[in-house]
Amino acid sequence: MASQRFFRPWGFILPGIVLGIITLVVPIVMGFRYSLHRIRLYRLSDQVFVGFQNYMRLFDDPLFMMSVRVTFWFTIGCTILAVVFGLAISAVMSTRGIRGTGAARFYMAFYLVPFVATQVVVGMLGRLYIWEPEYGMINWIIGLVGMDPVGGLISADTALMVTTITNSWRLVPLALLVFYAALATIPDAIVESAEVDGASALTIFFRIKLPMIRFHISFVTLIILTSAFREFDLVYALSGLGPGRSTNVMSLLVYHMGLSTANIGLANAISFIMFGMVAVLAVVYIKAAKLSEMRE
């Protein structure tokens, strides 16, 4: 009886464990193994153990370090833009008098379009219609007010910024949805009490609403941070490596190393470094969030 009590729960979770091992542990171990080998795409079976040579080669390569820097700024930029705009829009949309109206529903649906669209489509839209240097929407608008056109995706100075803005445009709806749902749960009575006490709309937002949804902000920030860090589809479709490798984020570098230069070992080494970085990032962020929670 006692043994049944011990084994029965394991029976329930065993399928999950097996699935986890197959879909997570095995690929990670295989990826790490490949990263320690010299493997070419055209002869996958011909594998030579080289230890940490692939890693050493990467850290010696200024272009890899450049890619790390590009990924850092891209990730930070996307996270800040998406969270700030998500908060701002959701704050307006959840205000009494606007919340639940037809206009609010229309704008919510409008904002969701880039989120539900395929990332490649968003990237292509951005490249061909929005940021295209001669006929794109941005330069058309800029031209209407008599300003010089911007380089957009064809200038090394602006390509990363343009890519970050376009990806943030896609990520804002995710933040908006979560923040809107969170803000909608704040009882009107609390807001009304603050108003009676003479609090301004800004004070109410920053001193009452924001603290009440801080866990949602933490959650969304972490999701966007990790999503932007490993972004591939949109960057590939929008700008590729970018002029002067200005948008050569690490996920793109993995693809480029693995396929364009056929170096599967090196590509796996980059993937594994990315895995390590995102894991550290997530752990640090979660710990920091818990620490701030405990302080309160």
Next chain:
Amino acid sequence: MREGKTKQRATLLVAVATLLVFAVSPVFAGGAREADGQVTIRIAEHPGPHVQPLEEYFIPRYEELTGVRIEMEVLPPDQLWQRMALEAQSGSNYYDIGYHSPGWFGYYYESVADLRPYMERNNFDLSQYSEAVQESHMTNELLRPGEIIALARNPQTPIYAYRTDWFAHPDEQANFRAEYGYDLAPPETWEQLYDIAEFFTRPAGATVAGETLSEALYGYSASISAPGGMARAFLAIVYSMGLDGFDENYQTDLDNPILLDGVAYWQRLVENTFPPAAATWNFLEHLDYFRNGRLASAELWPEGVMRAEDPAGQAVGNVGYSTFPRWEGNLADLPIGRSFLGGGGILMFDTPRSEEAFKFLQWVYEENAVEFTKRTAMFARNDQFENEEVLASADFYDTFLPAFGEQMAYGFPRQDIAEWGAVMYTPVGEFAADVISGVMTPQAAQQRLVNNMNTVFREEGYID
């Protein structure tokens, strides 16, 4: 109790319906369709003038004639070889037929079918292909000795295209002579090409051949997105300088200082005469600018000739063709410029449908060879080059074919090794892009290029 049974039945119905949906969905039905006797041949294709005729003329007729179903996927060049390589490495047998580029062959050479037995069984006339074409595009003696690995469809190397009406205009002639001290004509050297490109690069509002420009005009362009487009275009400079990349002993010549002169020239040309958007173009997109009167001269891979001569464009009837100019002081004493022998053909993967796939290839590229060329302006076989009906089918063949033929005699055949793309194509494109964008100094980029080549050759055992 009764309610419970109803729920059970409903659950069962949903399960059966779900299974049915999966069973009839295309993904799960793939095998079943072939079990019904319906043969489906899948083709991975390169973009180009052959796509529309294949889609609208050849494939529907062949399907009607034989009942065989043909599915063609057209992918951008950089994605095409990567997709074919992945499918081949995975052993999926997904593609039966694929676009063939000699430079990409190394990525999937083990999965490609030898066409020789199919040709013998079906009386395919191999003699229609010249020996040079067979050697450069249909065989690979290093990786697949003694075999026919592909059918050549459009072996080609780029030439120079220009606006004859603008070059011949008296005002332009006089202004050019006054500025540069010699007559405006197709360039004989790369420096002359620069002069001409610089001369014709003009802002909106300026005039060209007596007409006011509503948009900016550019002097010269190729499609130079990094790394693929940049590699394709910049290799014309590399090979024109007389560099080969590496010799038969796998010793590189890319460490020669002349390469730095070449990239400095290229940077000047790109920055001062190319449309800014050229950096986002992959292959023939710059010919749209040429066709629309926004480009005075252009690199022309011959498969783009119908794009330049588009009847709806502004350039049609006013396009001149000449060989690439000479690089003064080139190491191989070449009388004209050159690039690699590109373009390609069609190969067949080893799949259970190979016999049917070969029949389709033979029908399009042998039995309908003349019709194919009339519709695509693609040449590979003697009967295409010599056919009167073909030659009479387009006015521009009079000037285009001689330049094309002369340039082909100087085309550089890429070395047969599997690593060509990994040591030449991609790294050379990156080299030029990194220098132009200022990511690396020319010297550092050259060192990186050479180190990469030596590392790969050492790792693969070609050198010690």
